[in-house]
Structure formats: structure tokens, C-alpha cells
Amino acid sequence: MKTIALPDRDERLVLVFKALGNPLRMQLVRYMAEHPQCITGDLVAASHLAQSTVSEHLKVLREAGVVAGTVEGPARCYCLNEDTLRWLREEVAALTQELEACCAPEMEETACC
Amino acid sequence: MKTIALPDRDERLVLVFKALGNPLRMQLVRYMAEHPQCITGDLVAASHLAQSTVSEHLKVLREAGVVAGTVEGPARCYCLNEDTLRWLREEVAALTQELEACCAPEMEETACC
DNA sequence: GTGCTCCATCGTATTTTTACGATTATCGGG
DNA sequence: CCCGATAATCGTAAAAATACGATGGAGCAC
Numbered sequence: 001m002k003t004i005a006l007p008d009r010d011e012r013l014v015l016v017f018k019a020l021g022n023p024l025r026m027q028l029v030r031y032m033a034e035h036p037q038c039i040t041g042d043l044v045a046a047s048h049l050a051q052s053t054v055s056e057h058l059k060v061l062r063e064a065g066v067v068a069g070t071v072e073g074p075a076r077c078y079c080l081n082e083d084t085l086r087w088l089r090e091e092v093a094a095l096t097q098e099l100e101a102c103c104a105p106e107m108e109e110t111a112c113c
Numbered sequence: 114m115k116t117i118a119l120p121d122r123d124e125r126l127v128l129v130f131k132a133l134g135n136p137l138r139m140q141l142v143r144y145m146a147e148h149p150q151c152i153t154g155d156l157v158a159a160s161h162l163a164q165s166t167v168s169e170h171l172k173v174l175r176e177a178g179v180v181a182g183t184v185e186g187p188a189r190c191y192c193l194n195e196d197t198l199r200w201l202r203e204e205v206a207a208l209t210q211e212l213e214a215c216c217a218p219e220m221e222e223t224a225c226c
Numbered sequence: 227g228t229g230c231t232c233c234a235t236c237g238t239a240t241t242t243t244t245a246c247g248a249t250t251a252t253c254g255g256g
Numbered sequence: 257c258c259c260g261a262t263a264a265t266c267g268t269a270a271a272a273a274t275a276c277g278a279t280g281g282a283g284c285a286c
Contacts, residue, residue, distance in 0.1 A: 010139050018134030022273090026127050033211045040233060053275050055234055060273095074232050074283045085209045092202040098146045099193055135244090153263060166245050168264055187253045187262050 012065075013091055016084065019064035024049065025057050032067060032080050039075045122204075125178075129201055132177035137162070138170050145180060145193050152188045 019025060028043055035042065044054045058078065061067040065084045069076045132138060141156055148155065157167045171191065174180040178197045182189045 010136075010143070014134055014136050014139050016134075017130050017139075021127055021129075021131030021134040023123070023127050024274090026123050026130075029208070030123070033208055036212070041231095044233095050276055051233075052235080052277075056274080059234080071283085074230090076233065080208070080212055082209060082212055085205060085212070089202055089205040089209065092198060092205060095142070095146055095193070096195060096198045096202065099149070099195055099198070137244095154261095157263095163246055164263075165247075165265080169244080172264080184253080187260090189263065 009091075013088075015064045016066060016088055019060050019066050022057070022060075024054075025061055028054070028057060028061065029066065029080065032078060036079055037077060038079075039072070039077055040069075041075065043078065126201075126204055128177045129179060129197065132173050132179050135170070135173075137167075138174055141167070141170060141174065142179065142193065145191060149192055150190055151192075152185070152190055153182075154188065156191065 020029065024047060027047065031043060031046055032038060040051075040055065040058065043058070044051045047054050058067065058069065062069055065081055067078050068081050069078045071077075133142065137160060140160065144156060144159055145151060153164075153168065153171065156171070157164045160167050171180065171182065175182055178194055180191050181194050182191045184190075
């Protein structure tokens with residue numbers, strides 16, 4: 001807690017959550033899930049927003065490791081980073097499990113949970 | 114896409130991601146995972162921030178359904194909402210699976226992914 | 227080289243988030 | 257009923273995120 005920095009793991013986790021915690025970026029991610037080989041221009045067209053805006057959002061997703069963008073001729077081909085998504089799923093699962101180990105069996109009346 | 118609202122599912126997903134996409138809130142969640150019966154005051158003490166600040170963050174987590182706060186005498190007992198975390202894990206898993214169904218086997222050279 | 231297409235970055239205005247102190251509300255104990 | 261303890265809410269200031277047009281840069285065709 002306090003002023004001390006978060007462990008790298010949580011820092012990355014927060015970065016990924018923050019990247020996914022925006023409506024447009026969520027839509028971009030969904031679009032990429034449905035269109036595995038898409039280019040920035042496709043995403044711009046689908047979003048109905050300015051090209052620069054979409055580009056900024058793609059940067060956030062890139063920096064969080066949620067997507068990868070490879071140069072494909074003059075364009076850039078974007079796709080989701082499966083490793084990150086798998087890692088994210090496991091981190092969320094770990095949170096749940098940590099809980100079950102604590103709150104699990106017979107403490108119904110002891111307190112809130 | 115466009116100006117049309119997101120489906121409820123994505124709206125909720127964004128809300129949860131946004132709630133978790135903040136360093137302090139992440140720390141609060143971790144604290145709750147380790148201390149299943151904690152009170153607002155505990156979280157305030159651990160965070161070294163003003164009580165009102167922590168209370169606002171707890172509100173964000175509550176409204177996203179990430180935590181539940183039950184009245185426990187004059188205090189409020191907070192704990193993680195396991196249902197939400199399980200749901201979140203499944204949503205993330207669904208994203209990954211959707212991808213694997215598309216990009217899966219032998220398209221190594223066709224494009225970026 | 228010139229030009230063209232595609233995209234990232236820059237500068238800026240607007241909106242949202244964050245953090246704080248002060249205030250208000252609620253629950254018990256006397 | 258009044259009090260003390262515990263938290264939520266309000267008002268405000270500072271910081272960050274968002275969206276845009278304009279500019280700049282990299283790749284390819286010619």
C-alpha cells in the first residue's frame with residue numbers, strides 16, 4: 001500500500017484493466033476478435049471517429065500488451081495478443097481462488113461475506 | 114459500433130474493467146482478498162489516503178459489482194463479490210476462445226497474427 | 227527522386243477522474 | 257434523547273483522459 005510502488009505484476013494488471021476499461025477500446029477489441037486480420041483503417045471506419053483518435057486508443061492497447069500491431073506493407077495489421085488475454089484470465093482466476101481459500105466453508109454468520 | 118450504445122454486457126464489462134484499472138482500487142481489492150472481513154476503516158488505514166477518497170473508490174467498486182458492502186453495526190463490512198469475479202474470468206476466457214476459433218491452425222504466413 | 231497511401235504523433239480544448247477537507251447521515255450506547 | 261464512532265456525500269481544485277485537426281514519417285509504385 002502507501003506510497004510504495006505496486007509490484008510489477010499489479011502494475012501491469014492495472015494497465016491492462018485500464019486499457020480495457022473504455023467503451024471504444026472494448027469495441028476495438030471485439031472487432032479484432034471477430035476480424036483477426038484487420039488494419040487500422042478498418043478500425044477507423046468501424047468506429048466512426050477520427051483516425052487520430054483511434055490511433056491513440058490503439059496505442060493504449062498496444063502499450064498494455066492487449067494487441068500487437070505488425071507492419072504489413074504501408075499499413076499496420078492489428079490483432080489481439082492471446083498471451084496477454086490468457087494471462088489476464090489466470091490473474092482473475094487467482095483472485096477468485098485466493099478468496100475461496102479464505103471465505104470458503106462455514107463462516108456464514110461470522111460476518112458479511 | 115458508432116453512436117449506438119454498447120450491449121449491456123459490454124457496458125458492464127467496461128465498468129468492471131474501469132473499476133479495476135486504478136492502482137488504489139487494485140490494492141483495495143487485493144487487501145480484501147487477503148482480509149475477507151474488513152471494514153472501511155481498515156482500508157483507509159492501509160491506504161494512507163483520506164477517508165473520503167477511499168470511500169469514493171469503494172463506491173466505484175460497489176457500483177461495478179466488484180465488491181459488496183454490508184452494514185455491520187455502525188461500520189460497513191466489505192468483501193469481494195465472487196460472482197462478479199467468476200463472470201469476469203469467463204468473459205475474458207470467451208474473448209480468448211473466440212480468437213482461437215478464428216486464428217487457430219495454419220495461417221502463419223497469411224498475415225500478422 | 228515525386229507522389230500516394232497509410233498511420234503515428236503533436237498541440238489544443240473539453241471532459242472526466244482523482245483527492246481533499248468539510249459536512250451530513252446512520253447506527254449503537256448511555 | 258444526545259453522543260461518539262463510522263462512513264457516505266458534497267464542493268472544489270488539480271491532474272489525467274478523450275477527441276479533434278494538423279503535421280510528420282514510413283513504405284511502396286512509378
